[in-house]
Amino acid sequence: MGNDIRYQKEELKYVVADSLCKRLVRSVEEKYPREACGIILGKLLENNTIVITNYVSVENSDSEFDQDRHYTINPLKLYSYENTFAKDGNEIIGFYHSHPDAIAYLSEEDKKYMIPEQLYLILEVQAGITLHRNVWKKSIEDDSISRVNIKVKGE
Amino acid sequence: MKVYISATLRTFFDKTAQTEIEGKTVGEILKGLTDEYPESKKGLYDDDGKLRSFIRIFVNDEDFTDVSRHKEKLSENSEVLLLPLIAGGKPSDSIISDERQKEISIDEKGIERFNKHLMLREISVKGQKRIKAAKVVVIGAGALGSAAIQYLAAAGVGTIKVIDHDKVELGNLQSQVIHGARDVNRPKVASARDTIRNIDRSIEVIDENQQLTAENAIDLIDGFDLVLDCTDNYKARYLINDACILAGIPLVFASIYQYEGLVSVFNYKGGPCLRCLFPAPPSPGLVPTCTEGGSISPLGGIIGSIQANEALKLIIGIGEHLDGKLLTFDSLNLKSRVVNIDKDCDCPICGLNKTITEIVDFDYEDFCGLKEDETEIPVEGFTADEFAKRLEEEVPMTIIDVREPHERAILRFPGAVVIPIGQLARRQKELNPDIDTVFICKEGKRSILAINTLREAGYEGPLYNLKGGIEGMKDIIFSHEAGLL
Ligand SMILES: [Zn+2]
Ligand SMILES: [Zn+2]
Numbered sequence: 001m002g003n004d005i006r007y008q009k010e011e012l013k014y015v016v017a018d019s020l021c022k023r024l025v026r027s028v029e030e031k032y033p034r035e036a037c038g039i040i041l042g043k044l045l046e047n048n049t050i051v052i053t054n055y056v057s058v059e060n061s062d063s064e065f066d067q068d069r070h071y072t073i074n075p076l077k078l079y080s081y082e083n084t085f086a087k088d089g090n091e092i093i094g095f096y097h098s099h100p101d102a103i104a105y106l107s108e109e110d111k112k113y114m115i116p117e118q119l120y121l122i123l124e125v126q127a128g129i130t131l132h133r134n135v136w137k138k139s140i141e142d143d144s145i146s147r148v149n150i151k152v153k154g155e
Numbered sequence: 156m157k158v159y160i161s162a163t164l165r166t167f168f169d170k171t172a173q174t175e176i177e178g179k180t181v182g183e184i185l186k187g188l189t190d191e192y193p194e195s196k197k198g199l200y201d202d203d204g205k206l207r208s209f210i211r212i213f214v215n216d217e218d219f220t221d222v223s224r225h226k227e228k229l230s231e232n233s234e235v236l237l238l239p240l241i242a243g244g245k246p247s248d249s250i251i252s253d254e255r256q257k258e259i260s261i262d263e264k265g266i267e268r269f270n271k272h273l274m275l276r277e278i279s280v281k282g283q284k285r286i287k288a289a290k291v292v293v294i295g296a297g298a299l300g301s302a303a304i305q306y307l308a309a310a311g312v313g314t315i316k317v318i319d320h321d322k323v324e325l326g327n328l329q330s331q332v333i334h335g336a337r338d339v340n341r342p343k344v345a346s347a348r349d350t351i352r353n354i355d356r357s358i359e360v361i362d363e364n365q366q367l368t369a370e371n372a373i374d375l376i377d378g379f380d381l382v383l384d385c386t387d388n389y390k391a392r393y394l395i396n397d398a399c400i401l402a403g404i405p406l407v408f409a410s411i412y413q414y415e416g417l418v419s420v421f422n423y424k425g426g427p428c429l430r431c432l433f434p435a436p437p438s439p440g441l442v443p444t445c446t447e448g449g450s451i452s453p454l455g456g457i458i459g460s461i462q463a464n465e466a467l468k469l470i471i472g473i474g475e476h477l478d479g480k481l482l483t484f485d486s487l488n489l490k491s492r493v494v495n496i497d498k499d500c501d502c503p504i505c506g507l508n509k510t511i512t513e514i515v516d517f518d519y520e521d522f523c524g525l526k527e528d529e530t531e532i533p534v535e536g537f538t539a540d541e542f543a544k545r546l547e548e549e550v551p552m553t554i555i556d557v558r559e560p561h562e563r564a565i566l567r568f569p570g571a572v573v574i575p576i577g578q579l580a581r582r583q584k585e586l587n588p589d590i591d592t593v594f595i596c597k598e599g600k601r602s603i604l605a606i607n608t609l610r611e612a613g614y615e616g617p618l619y620n621l622k623g624g625i626e627g628m629k630d631i632i633f634s635h636e637a638g639l640l
Contacts, residue, residue, distance in 0.1 A: 035244070035245065037241070069244050069245055070242070070243070070244035070245075071242060071243060071244065072240070072241070072242040073240075073241040073242070075211040075213065075236075075238035075239065075240055075241075076213060076216060076236075076238070078161070078163075078238060078239070078241065079159075079161065079213075079236060079238055082161060082162050085162075086162070091162060092162050092163055095241050097243055099245035099246070100245065101245075102245035102246055103246065103276070103277055103473070105246060106243075106246075107243060107244050107245055107246035108246075109242070109243050109244040110243035110244065112208045112209075112243075113208055113209045113240060113241065113242045113243055114209070115163050115164065115209050115239050115241075116166065116198065117166050118163055120243075132276075140166060140198075
């Protein structure tokens with residue numbers, strides 16, 4: 001594996017293209033009132049910057065009944081994705097999911113399943129429109145959770 | 156055996172994607188992995204040594220995560236996959252259902268009145284509707300209740316029931332700010348009701364001017380969303396805890412004593428309860444009596460307000476809750492802490508083998524003062540002056556202080572040995588039966604209990620009680636300050 005981005009000791013900066021952001025928001029809104037979920041891919045550039053290169057919408061494997069409040073990504077499904085990403089130089093840098101009609105803060109359930117050093121993007125979708133989004137990260141050092149800033153760049 | 160490590164977990168394994176580990180079972184392979192990558196232990200296991208929630212282990216497409224499968228012999232040529240489970244959900248913490256929230260409407264006046272709530276994104280219209288839909292019981296319209304009730308009313312809680320059997324006394328006005336001088340001798344619930352009505356006429360107020368008992372407890376809280384324990388005694392606290400669990404209602408607990416307050420949330424989403432913390436109430440003599448209690452005027456306001464704040468967060472469904480946690484606040488030194496409380500699987504009411512399945516009145520009458528018991532031998536004692544004289548003459552004696560640590564912190568008794576009543580029987584060897592032993596507490600009541608406890612345990616040396624306790628000694632201690640302290 002080339003330059004593994006999760007192993008950078010210095011503070012990382014994140015950027016994403018505005019157009020990519022809009023596409024992701026739209027795909028999440030289409031799933032409303034169900035919870036959307038997926039994988040965020042990125043690449044490490046020089047100067048400790050990670051650019052978000054793409055996202056992959058993944059099927060919510062929870063039962064129909066739970067899909068308005070919960071999401072699960074099947075581990076074997078993730079495994080099969082991992083193999084394809086490695087081929088084109090992208091890496092999984094985190095995950096996203098929506099909170100239909102709820103705020104973009106981590107729920108207890110979210111915190112429970114957070115993998116340290118991965119990004120977790122949460123989108124608050126009220127009545128089908130994304131109002132807010134927050135990105136969170138759990139520290140590998142002490143499991144403390146903090147908010148991450150992502151710079152949105154126009155093209 | 157071949158082990159594949161998910162890209163999302165490689166941080167724990169020096170970036171390794173694939174490795175070869177000796178082992179025939181999942182258990183052996185996990186052991187081998189953590190031996191080879193010691194750093195990975197922290198990533199794979201929680202503090203209790205269990206695999207962390209997000210870890211999944213698959214062998215040939217089969218889930219082997221559960222510890223029951225870790226000893227199963229794997230076929231050769233298997234590949235072990237170490238994968239994450241990516242999952243979560245939206246916060247759905249409100250105790251008021253969406254259906255009930257949707258039935259509520261807020262008019263123009265409401266928009267004006269609750270503007271400061273509506274401005275907060277986490278509360279907004281939905282949160283305010285939840286508050287209005289909520290039905291809350293406050294037990295006790297004293298110091299804690301004064302603050303809690305008024306803030307719940309001001310926040311817009313739609314239905315508030317106040318339970319209290321007491322009348323307002325002049326001595327209540329020092330801390331019970333829901334009552335005024337004109338309310339003295341009126342039932343506390345009547346005065347509380349008037350105050351709520353003054354804040355917002357549209358609130359439905361139910362005043363119950365009666366004492367909570369084992370018989371009526373469940374009926375009085377049934378059908379409500381939340382209970383606030385604002386009482387000042389253990390009997391009520393256990394009754395309320397038990398009733399809330401049996402009725403399935405979350406409970407915001409608080410208590411104040413002198414300069415300190417406690418707050419917790421019990422019975423919320425299967426979390427711990429009061430009995431998980433203290434399985435049974437302390438026996439009457441072991442805690443300071445009500446008259447020995449007392450608290451600084453604003454303490455009830457501070458702690459009662461935190462209680463109201465916890466209640467509102469549960470209703471709106473936002474923020475962190477004090478379930479599984481106990482907040483302690485020390486107003487004298489301005490120190491506040493949050494300590495974790497574990498659910499006790501042996502808890503008599505919410506544990507695995509419940510021994511309490513209905514509310515029973517335990518023998519806890521006359522809490523404020525020890526119960527008279529004719530069978531007990533009268534206890535000999537010294538008055539403050541007699542005791543002072545013996546101290547001055549340096550008569551050999553052992554002085555045992557049975558007070559609580561916080562009481563001793565305020566007024567230390569020099570030369571006294573500290574033994575809590577609960578340890579007396581066990582530690583009686585520390586006493587010398589050839590000389591007098593004098594017991595001291597704050598008011599001279601707990602020391603009687605201490606003496607009876609020791610006698611019951613078979614101690615035969617001379618035992619004396621300091622009559623009137625340290626309270627009665629105060630002047631003497633202070634006038635002898637140089638010599639005594
Ligand atoms: Zn979530
Ligand atoms: Zn319990």
